[in-house]
Amino acid sequence: MIRYTAIFLIIAIIAAVFGFTGISAGAAQIAQILFFVFFVLFVISLVGRMLNK
Template structure:
């Protein structure tokens, strides 16, 4: 538990530096790009999962 709280603290400090440092627009742009990339990856994996399923073999 202590480990995860320290990880959250480090992430919060990094987010504060990015937010207060004037490069928040750049960080937001990167976040938007990553969102779309992971959304596409999610959809591809979802489609592959449905296409890969087959009925029970007898």
């Protein structure tokens, strides 16, 4: 999932450089959402491991 976040972030940066602001904003928003989903799943995984011991 972090891979998709990086891909959308790169797409957003490239689109911003070439002036495609709409595409850039959309890709950046998708990257941000995926990052937060990844982060929440990571924290849940850590808490689950701590409670499992």
